[in-house]
Amino acid sequence: MEPKKQTIIIVLVAVLATAGIAVGVTYVLVAPPPGTEAEVDALEIYHWWTSGGEAAAITALIDEFETLYPDTTVQEVQIAGGGGFEMRVKIKTLMLAGQPPDTFQIHNGYEWTIFYDANLLDNIDHIWTTALKAAVPDVVEDISKGPDGHYYAVPVNIHRSNVLWYNAKVLQYNGINPASLTSWPAFWAACDTLIANGTSGITKPVAMGEQWTTAHAFEQVLASVGIDTYEAWINGEIDSGSATHYADLLTACEIYDNLTDYINTDWAGLSWDGAIADLISGDAAFSIMGDWANGEFYQAGWVHGVDYGTIGVPGTGNMYGLVVDCFEKPKNILHPTAVDNWLGVVASKDGQDAFNPLKGSISARTDADTGKYGAYQQSALADFSAVTYMFPSVVHGSGAPEAFNTDLSPLIGALTSGTAASTTALAIAALAATYASDFIKTWSL
Numbered sequence: 001m002e003p004k005k006q007t008i009i010i011v012l013v014a015v016l017a018t019a020g021i022a023v024g025v026t027y028v029l030v031a032p033p034p035g036t037e038a039e040v041d042a043l044e045i046y047h048w049w050t051s052g053g054e055a056a057a058i059t060a061l062i063d064e065f066e067t068l069y070p071d072t073t074v075q076e077v078q079i080a081g082g083g084g085f086e087m088r089v090k091i092k093t094l095m096l097a098g099q100p101p102d103t104f105q106i107h108n109g110y111e112w113t114i115f116y117d118a119n120l121l122d123n124i125d126h127i128w129t130t131a132l133k134a135a136v137p138d139v140v141e142d143i144s145k146g147p148d149g150h151y152y153a154v155p156v157n158i159h160r161s162n163v164l165w166y167n168a169k170v171l172q173y174n175g176i177n178p179a180s181l182t183s184w185p186a187f188w189a190a191c192d193t194l195i196a197n198g199t200s201g202i203t204k205p206v207a208m209g210e211q212w213t214t215a216h217a218f219e220q221v222l223a224s225v226g227i228d229t230y231e232a233w234i235n236g237e238i239d240s241g242s243a244t245h246y247a248d249l250l251t252a253c254e255i256y257d258n259l260t261d262y263i264n265t266d267w268a269g270l271s272w273d274g275a276i277a278d279l280i281s282g283d284a285a286f287s288i289m290g291d292w293a294n295g296e297f298y299q300a301g302w303v304h305g306v307d308y309g310t311i312g313v314p315g316t317g318n319m320y321g322l323v324v325d326c327f328e329k330p331k332n333i334l335h336p337t338a339v340d341n342w343l344g345v346v347a348s349k350d351g352q353d354a355f356n357p358l359k360g361s362i363s364a365r366t367d368a369d370t371g372k373y374g375a376y377q378q379s380a381l382a383d384f385s386a387v388t389y390m391f392p393s394v395v396h397g398s399g400a401p402e403a404f405n406t407d408l409s410p411l412i413g414a415l416t417s418g419t420a421a422s423t424t425a426l427a428i429a430a431l432a433a434t435y436a437s438d439f440i441k442t443w444s445l
Protein backbone atom coordinates (compact mmCIF):
# COMPACT_ATOMS: atom_id res chain seq x y z
CA MET A 1 0.00 0.00 0.00
CA GLU A 2 1.33 3.44 -0.86
CA PRO A 3 2.16 5.83 1.99
CA LYS A 4 -0.36 8.46 0.93
CA LYS A 5 -3.23 5.97 0.72
CA GLN A 6 -2.36 4.81 4.19
CA THR A 7 -2.55 8.36 5.50
CA ILE A 8 -5.94 8.92 3.92
CA ILE A 9 -7.38 5.71 5.39
CA ILE A 10 -6.09 6.61 8.83
CA VAL A 11 -7.81 9.97 8.60
CA LEU A 12 -11.14 8.39 7.62
CA VAL A 13 -11.07 5.94 10.53
CA ALA A 14 -10.32 8.74 12.99
CA VAL A 15 -13.35 10.72 11.80
CA LEU A 16 -15.67 7.71 12.24
CA ALA A 17 -14.35 7.00 15.73
CA THR A 18 -14.92 10.59 16.85
CA ALA A 19 -18.48 10.58 15.51
CA GLY A 20 -19.26 7.35 17.39
CA ILE A 21 -18.08 8.68 20.74
CA ALA A 22 -19.97 11.96 20.32
CA VAL A 23 -23.39 10.31 20.02
CA GLY A 24 -22.60 7.67 22.64
CA VAL A 25 -23.49 4.65 20.53
CA THR A 26 -21.82 1.33 20.05
CA TYR A 27 -20.90 0.81 16.47
CA VAL A 28 -19.07 -1.55 14.22
CA LEU A 29 -16.38 0.27 12.37
CA VAL A 30 -17.15 -0.26 8.73
CA ALA A 31 -15.61 1.97 6.11
CA PRO A 32 -18.29 3.64 4.00
CA PRO A 33 -18.58 2.48 0.42
CA PRO A 34 -16.17 4.32 -1.87
CA GLY A 35 -17.63 7.53 -3.15
CA THR A 36 -19.87 8.16 -0.13
CA GLU A 37 -17.22 9.60 2.20
CA ALA A 38 -15.97 13.16 1.77
CA GLU A 39 -13.35 13.04 -0.92
CA VAL A 40 -9.91 14.11 0.18
CA ASP A 41 -8.37 16.40 -2.40
CA ALA A 42 -5.58 14.15 -3.55
CA LEU A 43 -4.62 12.25 -6.68
CA GLU A 44 -2.44 9.20 -7.13
CA ILE A 45 -0.98 8.72 -10.61
CA TYR A 46 0.84 5.56 -11.66
CA HIS A 47 3.21 5.74 -14.63
CA TRP A 48 6.47 4.26 -15.92
CA TRP A 49 8.04 7.44 -17.28
CA THR A 50 11.39 7.52 -15.51
CA SER A 51 14.01 8.23 -18.21
CA GLY A 52 15.28 11.82 -18.55
CA GLY A 53 12.94 12.77 -21.38
CA GLU A 54 9.97 10.87 -20.00
CA ALA A 55 10.31 12.38 -16.52
CA ALA A 56 10.55 15.90 -17.94
CA ALA A 57 7.35 15.32 -19.92
CA ILE A 58 5.19 13.94 -17.09
CA THR A 59 6.47 16.69 -14.79
CA ALA A 60 5.30 19.29 -17.31
CA LEU A 61 1.87 17.66 -17.47
CA ILE A 62 1.55 17.50 -13.69
CA ASP A 63 2.67 21.14 -13.46
CA GLU A 64 -0.16 22.02 -15.82
CA PHE A 65 -2.60 20.14 -13.57
CA GLU A 66 -1.26 21.74 -10.40
CA THR A 67 -1.60 25.21 -11.88
CA LEU A 68 -5.29 24.56 -12.47
CA TYR A 69 -5.91 22.57 -9.27
CA PRO A 70 -3.46 23.95 -6.70
CA ASP A 71 -5.32 22.40 -3.75
CA THR A 72 -4.98 18.82 -4.97
CA THR A 73 -2.03 16.88 -3.56
CA VAL A 74 -0.53 14.82 -6.36
CA GLN A 75 1.31 11.64 -5.61
CA GLU A 76 3.22 10.13 -8.50
CA VAL A 77 3.94 6.45 -8.27
CA GLN A 78 6.70 5.70 -10.75
CA ILE A 79 7.41 2.11 -11.65
CA ALA A 80 10.54 1.99 -13.77
CA GLY A 81 10.72 -0.34 -16.73
CA GLY A 82 10.42 0.75 -20.34
CA GLY A 83 7.33 -0.23 -22.28
CA GLY A 84 5.48 -0.62 -18.96
CA PHE A 85 6.12 -4.35 -18.74
CA GLU A 86 6.95 -4.10 -15.02
CA MET A 87 4.23 -1.62 -14.14
CA ARG A 88 1.45 -3.62 -15.74
CA VAL A 89 2.14 -6.53 -13.42
CA LYS A 90 1.74 -4.23 -10.41
CA ILE A 91 -1.40 -2.57 -11.76
CA LYS A 92 -3.01 -5.93 -12.47
CA THR A 93 -2.33 -7.05 -8.91
CA LEU A 94 -3.83 -3.88 -7.44
CA MET A 95 -6.85 -3.82 -9.72
CA LEU A 96 -7.72 -7.48 -9.27
CA ALA A 97 -7.23 -7.20 -5.50
CA GLY A 98 -9.79 -4.38 -5.33
CA GLN A 99 -7.19 -1.71 -4.56
CA PRO A 100 -7.33 0.36 -7.73
CA PRO A 101 -4.97 3.30 -8.09
CA ASP A 102 -6.80 6.58 -8.79
CA THR A 103 -5.49 6.62 -12.33
CA PHE A 104 -2.76 4.91 -14.32
CA GLN A 105 -0.92 5.08 -17.60
CA ILE A 106 -1.51 2.26 -20.05
CA HIS A 107 -1.45 1.75 -23.81
CA ASN A 108 -4.70 2.45 -25.55
CA GLY A 109 -6.82 -0.43 -26.83
CA TYR A 110 -6.30 -4.12 -26.17
CA GLU A 111 -4.04 -3.52 -23.19
CA TRP A 112 -6.86 -2.31 -20.93
CA THR A 113 -9.37 -4.92 -22.14
CA ILE A 114 -8.64 -7.20 -19.18
CA PHE A 115 -9.91 -4.49 -16.81
CA TYR A 116 -12.89 -3.69 -19.00
CA ASP A 117 -13.84 -7.37 -19.12
CA ALA A 118 -13.63 -7.58 -15.34
CA ASN A 119 -15.92 -4.53 -15.07
CA LEU A 120 -13.25 -2.54 -13.25
CA LEU A 121 -13.18 0.59 -15.40
CA ASP A 122 -15.44 3.60 -15.18
CA ASN A 123 -17.08 4.93 -18.29
CA ILE A 124 -15.62 8.38 -19.02
CA ASP A 125 -17.99 9.57 -21.74
CA HIS A 126 -18.21 12.94 -19.96
CA ILE A 127 -14.51 13.63 -20.71
CA TRP A 128 -15.12 12.94 -24.40
CA THR A 129 -16.86 16.20 -25.23
CA THR A 130 -17.91 17.01 -28.78
CA ALA A 131 -14.84 19.24 -29.02
CA LEU A 132 -12.51 16.41 -27.95
CA LYS A 133 -14.10 14.01 -30.41
CA ALA A 134 -13.58 16.54 -33.18
CA ALA A 135 -9.93 17.03 -32.22
CA VAL A 136 -8.78 13.40 -31.92
CA PRO A 137 -8.09 11.36 -35.09
CA ASP A 138 -10.63 8.54 -35.58
CA VAL A 139 -8.02 5.81 -35.32
CA VAL A 140 -7.17 6.98 -31.78
CA GLU A 141 -10.77 7.72 -30.78
CA ASP A 142 -11.82 4.22 -31.82
CA ILE A 143 -9.33 2.46 -29.56
CA SER A 144 -10.46 4.63 -26.63
CA LYS A 145 -13.88 2.92 -26.68
CA GLY A 146 -14.92 -0.41 -25.23
CA PRO A 147 -16.98 -2.99 -27.11
CA ASP A 148 -20.08 -1.36 -25.52
CA GLY A 149 -19.38 1.85 -27.46
CA HIS A 150 -18.52 3.90 -24.35
CA TYR A 151 -15.20 5.60 -23.69
CA TYR A 152 -12.74 4.10 -21.19
CA ALA A 153 -9.44 5.84 -21.97
CA VAL A 154 -8.06 9.33 -22.54
CA PRO A 155 -5.10 9.46 -24.95
CA VAL A 156 -2.25 11.84 -24.15
CA ASN A 157 -0.10 11.39 -27.25
CA ILE A 158 0.70 9.56 -30.45
CA HIS A 159 4.17 8.02 -30.61
CA ARG A 160 5.65 6.63 -33.79
CA SER A 161 7.19 3.18 -33.46
CA ASN A 162 8.96 2.65 -36.80
CA VAL A 163 11.81 5.12 -36.50
CA LEU A 164 15.45 4.46 -37.38
CA TRP A 165 17.60 6.89 -35.37
CA TYR A 166 21.12 7.64 -36.50
CA ASN A 167 24.16 9.50 -35.30
CA ALA A 168 24.43 12.06 -38.12
CA LYS A 169 28.12 12.88 -37.60
CA VAL A 170 29.18 9.24 -37.63
CA LEU A 171 27.27 8.60 -40.86
CA GLN A 172 28.64 11.72 -42.48
CA TYR A 173 32.20 10.84 -41.49
CA ASN A 174 31.79 7.42 -43.05
CA GLY A 175 30.19 8.71 -46.24
CA ILE A 176 26.82 7.07 -45.61
CA ASN A 177 23.76 8.84 -46.92
CA PRO A 178 20.90 8.05 -44.52
CA ALA A 179 18.29 8.83 -47.17
CA SER A 180 19.52 5.80 -49.11
CA LEU A 181 18.71 3.37 -46.28
CA THR A 182 15.27 2.45 -47.50
CA SER A 183 15.79 -1.30 -47.84
CA TRP A 184 17.37 -3.96 -45.62
CA PRO A 185 20.17 -4.74 -48.11
CA ALA A 186 21.08 -1.03 -48.15
CA PHE A 187 21.03 -1.02 -44.37
CA TRP A 188 23.26 -4.11 -44.08
CA ALA A 189 25.69 -2.49 -46.53
CA ALA A 190 25.85 0.66 -44.39
CA CYS A 191 26.52 -1.42 -41.27
CA ASP A 192 29.25 -3.36 -43.09
CA THR A 193 30.85 -0.11 -44.25
CA LEU A 194 30.94 1.25 -40.71
CA ILE A 195 32.57 -1.92 -39.43
CA ALA A 196 35.03 -2.19 -42.33
CA ASN A 197 36.09 1.47 -42.09
CA GLY A 198 36.86 1.02 -38.45
CA THR A 199 37.55 4.73 -38.23
CA SER A 200 34.73 5.43 -35.78
CA GLY A 201 35.65 2.44 -33.61
CA ILE A 202 32.22 0.93 -34.17
CA THR A 203 32.05 -2.84 -34.24
CA LYS A 204 28.33 -3.22 -33.57
CA PRO A 205 26.51 -0.41 -35.40
CA VAL A 206 22.99 -1.01 -34.07
CA ALA A 207 22.20 -0.18 -30.43
CA MET A 208 19.66 -2.63 -28.98
CA GLY A 209 18.26 -2.81 -25.47
CA GLU A 210 16.52 -5.33 -23.24
CA GLN A 211 14.02 -7.96 -24.37
CA TRP A 212 10.99 -5.77 -25.05
CA THR A 213 13.06 -3.53 -27.33
CA THR A 214 13.98 -6.61 -29.39
CA ALA A 215 10.27 -7.33 -29.80
CA HIS A 216 9.77 -3.67 -30.68
CA ALA A 217 12.39 -3.93 -33.44
CA PHE A 218 10.90 -7.21 -34.69
CA GLU A 219 7.49 -5.61 -35.02
CA GLN A 220 8.92 -2.93 -37.31
CA VAL A 221 10.70 -5.58 -39.38
CA LEU A 222 7.41 -7.44 -39.76
CA ALA A 223 5.71 -4.26 -40.99
CA SER A 224 8.54 -3.79 -43.49
CA VAL A 225 7.64 -7.13 -45.06
CA GLY A 226 4.25 -5.72 -46.02
CA ILE A 227 1.20 -4.08 -44.51
CA ASP A 228 -0.98 -7.05 -45.55
CA THR A 229 1.20 -9.38 -43.56
CA TYR A 230 1.11 -7.09 -40.55
CA GLU A 231 -2.66 -6.81 -40.81
CA ALA A 232 -3.06 -10.60 -40.95
CA TRP A 233 -0.75 -10.89 -37.95
CA ILE A 234 -2.74 -8.51 -35.74
CA ASN A 235 -5.98 -10.13 -36.83
CA GLY A 236 -4.62 -13.40 -35.46
CA GLU A 237 -4.67 -14.99 -38.90
CA ILE A 238 -1.03 -16.15 -39.04
CA ASP A 239 -1.77 -19.00 -36.70
CA SER A 240 0.06 -21.95 -38.26
CA GLY A 241 2.86 -22.88 -40.61
CA SER A 242 0.34 -23.26 -43.40
CA ALA A 243 -1.49 -19.95 -42.88
CA THR A 244 -1.52 -17.35 -45.64
CA HIS A 245 1.35 -14.93 -44.96
CA TYR A 246 3.25 -17.51 -42.89
CA ALA A 247 6.11 -17.29 -45.41
CA ASP A 248 6.23 -13.54 -44.76
CA LEU A 249 6.36 -14.09 -41.01
CA LEU A 250 9.29 -16.42 -41.57
CA THR A 251 10.97 -13.83 -43.81
CA ALA A 252 10.56 -11.24 -41.04
CA CYS A 253 12.21 -13.62 -38.55
CA GLU A 254 15.09 -14.14 -40.98
CA ILE A 255 15.58 -10.41 -41.54
CA TYR A 256 15.50 -9.85 -37.80
CA ASP A 257 18.01 -12.68 -37.35
CA ASN A 258 20.32 -10.89 -39.76
CA LEU A 259 19.87 -7.66 -37.79
CA THR A 260 21.14 -9.38 -34.65
CA ASP A 261 24.56 -9.75 -36.30
CA TYR A 262 24.94 -6.00 -35.92
CA ILE A 263 23.73 -5.39 -32.35
CA ASN A 264 25.66 -4.87 -29.13
CA THR A 265 26.39 -8.00 -27.11
CA ASP A 266 25.16 -6.44 -23.84
CA TRP A 267 21.63 -5.78 -25.19
CA ALA A 268 19.84 -7.99 -22.66
CA GLY A 269 20.89 -5.87 -19.70
CA LEU A 270 20.54 -2.48 -21.35
CA SER A 271 17.48 -0.25 -20.88
CA TRP A 272 16.01 1.41 -23.96
CA ASP A 273 17.47 4.76 -22.95
CA GLY A 274 20.81 3.01 -22.34
CA ALA A 275 20.69 1.94 -25.99
CA ILE A 276 20.02 5.52 -27.08
CA ALA A 277 22.88 6.67 -24.85
CA ASP A 278 25.17 4.32 -26.86
CA LEU A 279 24.14 6.10 -30.02
CA ILE A 280 24.79 9.47 -28.42
CA SER A 281 28.22 8.39 -27.16
CA GLY A 282 29.16 7.16 -30.65
CA ASP A 283 29.45 3.51 -29.62
CA ALA A 284 26.72 2.79 -32.16
CA ALA A 285 25.41 4.56 -35.23
CA PHE A 286 21.79 3.36 -35.36
CA SER A 287 18.86 2.36 -33.20
CA ILE A 288 15.34 1.16 -33.99
CA MET A 289 13.17 2.76 -31.35
CA GLY A 290 9.89 4.58 -30.91
CA ASP A 291 10.07 8.33 -30.80
CA TRP A 292 10.20 8.52 -27.02
CA ALA A 293 13.91 8.39 -27.96
CA ASN A 294 13.60 11.97 -29.10
CA GLY A 295 13.20 13.07 -25.47
CA GLU A 296 16.67 11.67 -24.72
CA PHE A 297 18.30 13.51 -27.63
CA TYR A 298 16.52 16.64 -26.50
CA GLN A 299 17.81 16.24 -22.94
CA ALA A 300 21.33 15.73 -24.34
CA GLY A 301 21.01 19.04 -26.22
CA TRP A 302 21.32 17.33 -29.61
CA VAL A 303 19.88 19.04 -32.65
CA HIS A 304 17.77 17.04 -35.09
CA GLY A 305 19.24 17.27 -38.57
CA VAL A 306 22.67 18.24 -37.20
CA ASP A 307 23.72 15.79 -34.50
CA TYR A 308 21.17 13.08 -35.15
CA GLY A 309 18.55 12.24 -37.69
CA THR A 310 15.65 9.92 -38.40
CA ILE A 311 14.16 7.96 -41.25
CA GLY A 312 11.49 5.28 -41.32
CA VAL A 313 12.77 1.78 -40.51
CA PRO A 314 13.86 0.32 -43.89
CA GLY A 315 10.77 -0.71 -45.86
CA THR A 316 8.33 1.26 -43.67
CA GLY A 317 8.83 4.80 -44.95
CA ASN A 318 5.20 5.10 -46.02
CA MET A 319 3.90 3.79 -42.68
CA TYR A 320 3.32 5.21 -39.22
CA GLY A 321 3.45 2.71 -36.36
CA LEU A 322 1.04 3.91 -33.68
CA VAL A 323 1.80 3.85 -29.96
CA VAL A 324 -0.76 5.67 -27.86
CA ASP A 325 -0.40 6.26 -24.13
CA CYS A 326 -3.57 6.93 -22.20
CA PHE A 327 -4.97 7.22 -18.68
CA GLU A 328 -7.78 5.29 -17.05
CA LYS A 329 -10.42 5.89 -14.41
CA PRO A 330 -10.93 2.67 -12.44
CA LYS A 331 -14.16 2.05 -10.53
CA ASN A 332 -14.21 2.40 -6.73
CA ILE A 333 -11.33 4.83 -6.42
CA LEU A 334 -10.69 7.20 -3.55
CA HIS A 335 -10.53 10.42 -5.58
CA PRO A 336 -12.98 10.35 -8.50
CA THR A 337 -13.33 14.13 -8.75
CA ALA A 338 -9.57 14.66 -8.87
CA VAL A 339 -9.33 11.94 -11.53
CA ASP A 340 -11.96 13.65 -13.67
CA ASN A 341 -9.97 16.87 -13.34
CA TRP A 342 -6.77 15.02 -14.25
CA LEU A 343 -8.33 13.36 -17.29
CA GLY A 344 -9.60 16.76 -18.38
CA VAL A 345 -6.04 18.11 -18.29
CA VAL A 346 -4.67 15.01 -20.05
CA ALA A 347 -7.24 15.51 -22.82
CA SER A 348 -6.66 19.25 -23.12
CA LYS A 349 -4.74 21.05 -25.81
CA ASP A 350 -2.61 22.85 -23.22
CA GLY A 351 -1.87 19.66 -21.29
CA GLN A 352 -0.84 17.81 -24.43
CA ASP A 353 1.21 20.75 -25.70
CA ALA A 354 3.08 20.84 -22.38
CA PHE A 355 3.74 17.10 -22.38
CA ASN A 356 4.44 16.06 -25.95
CA PRO A 357 7.17 18.49 -27.03
CA LEU A 358 9.33 16.98 -24.25
CA LYS A 359 8.14 13.41 -24.76
CA GLY A 360 8.95 13.06 -28.47
CA SER A 361 5.40 12.21 -29.46
CA ILE A 362 2.92 14.37 -31.30
CA SER A 363 -0.29 15.47 -29.63
CA ALA A 364 -3.29 13.16 -29.84
CA ARG A 365 -5.19 16.29 -30.90
CA THR A 366 -5.12 17.73 -34.38
CA ASP A 367 -5.50 21.28 -33.03
CA ALA A 368 -2.11 21.24 -31.25
CA ASP A 369 0.00 24.38 -31.22
CA THR A 370 2.64 22.95 -33.56
CA GLY A 371 4.92 25.93 -32.96
CA LYS A 372 5.75 24.39 -29.60
CA TYR A 373 7.18 21.24 -31.19
CA GLY A 374 10.80 20.75 -32.27
CA ALA A 375 12.39 19.71 -35.56
CA TYR A 376 11.91 15.94 -35.16
CA GLN A 377 8.25 16.36 -34.30
CA GLN A 378 7.71 18.71 -37.25
CA SER A 379 8.81 15.83 -39.49
CA ALA A 380 6.60 13.40 -37.56
CA LEU A 381 3.60 15.72 -37.92
CA ALA A 382 4.21 15.99 -41.66
CA ASP A 383 4.54 12.20 -41.97
CA PHE A 384 1.44 11.58 -39.87
CA SER A 385 -0.66 13.38 -42.48
CA ALA A 386 1.25 12.03 -45.47
CA VAL A 387 1.82 8.30 -44.90
CA THR A 388 -0.18 5.64 -46.71
CA TYR A 389 -0.62 3.27 -43.77
CA MET A 390 -0.97 3.46 -40.01
CA PHE A 391 -0.38 0.29 -38.03
CA PRO A 392 -1.11 -0.21 -34.34
CA SER A 393 1.72 -1.56 -32.23
CA VAL A 394 1.38 -5.00 -30.66
CA VAL A 395 4.36 -4.60 -28.35
CA HIS A 396 2.82 -1.34 -27.11
CA GLY A 397 -0.57 -2.80 -26.41
CA SER A 398 -2.94 -1.65 -29.14
CA GLY A 399 -2.70 -4.10 -32.03
CA ALA A 400 -3.26 -7.52 -30.50
CA PRO A 401 -4.32 -9.16 -27.22
CA GLU A 402 -2.19 -8.46 -24.20
CA ALA A 403 -1.39 -12.12 -23.49
CA PHE A 404 -0.17 -12.52 -27.07
CA ASN A 405 2.14 -9.55 -26.60
CA THR A 406 3.39 -10.73 -23.22
CA ASP A 407 4.38 -14.09 -24.71
CA LEU A 408 5.84 -12.59 -27.89
CA SER A 409 8.70 -10.74 -26.16
CA PRO A 410 10.50 -13.82 -24.81
CA LEU A 411 10.27 -15.44 -28.26
CA ILE A 412 12.03 -12.49 -29.86
CA GLY A 413 14.47 -12.35 -26.97
CA ALA A 414 15.31 -16.00 -27.71
CA LEU A 415 15.64 -15.27 -31.44
CA THR A 416 18.08 -12.50 -30.51
CA SER A 417 20.04 -14.99 -28.41
CA GLY A 418 20.34 -17.50 -31.24
CA THR A 419 17.12 -19.53 -31.56
CA ALA A 420 16.55 -20.34 -35.24
CA ALA A 421 14.30 -18.07 -37.30
CA SER A 422 12.23 -21.06 -38.43
CA THR A 423 11.61 -22.18 -34.83
CA THR A 424 10.64 -18.66 -33.85
CA ALA A 425 8.22 -18.19 -36.73
CA LEU A 426 6.41 -21.41 -35.82
CA ALA A 427 6.27 -20.39 -32.16
CA ILE A 428 4.79 -16.98 -33.04
CA ALA A 429 2.15 -18.65 -35.20
CA ALA A 430 1.34 -21.07 -32.37
CA LEU A 431 0.81 -18.10 -30.06
CA ALA A 432 -1.87 -16.74 -32.37
CA ALA A 433 -3.61 -20.13 -32.17
CA THR A 434 -3.32 -20.24 -28.37
CA TYR A 435 -4.91 -16.83 -27.94
CA ALA A 436 -7.32 -17.10 -30.91
CA SER A 437 -10.40 -16.22 -28.86
CA ASP A 438 -8.75 -13.04 -27.51
CA PHE A 439 -8.45 -11.49 -30.97
CA ILE A 440 -11.71 -9.55 -30.81
CA LYS A 441 -10.95 -6.86 -33.35
CA THR A 442 -10.63 -7.03 -37.12
CA TRP A 443 -8.22 -4.43 -38.36
CA SER A 444 -8.32 -3.04 -41.85
CA LEU A 445 -5.13 -1.03 -42.26
Ligand code: BGC
Binds near residue numbers: 048081082323
Ligand atom coordinates in the same frame (compact mmCIF):
# COMPACT_ATOMS: atom_id res chain seq x y z
C1 BGC B 1 5.39 4.09 -24.08
C2 BGC B 1 6.19 5.37 -24.07
C3 BGC B 1 7.43 5.15 -23.26
C4 BGC B 1 8.21 3.97 -23.80
C5 BGC B 1 9.47 3.66 -23.06
C6 BGC B 1 6.27 2.95 -24.55
O1 BGC B 1 5.57 1.75 -24.43
O2 BGC B 1 4.30 4.19 -24.93
O3 BGC B 1 5.43 6.41 -23.54
O4 BGC B 1 8.21 6.31 -23.26
O5 BGC B 1 7.39 2.83 -23.70
O6 BGC B 1 9.24 3.52 -21.70
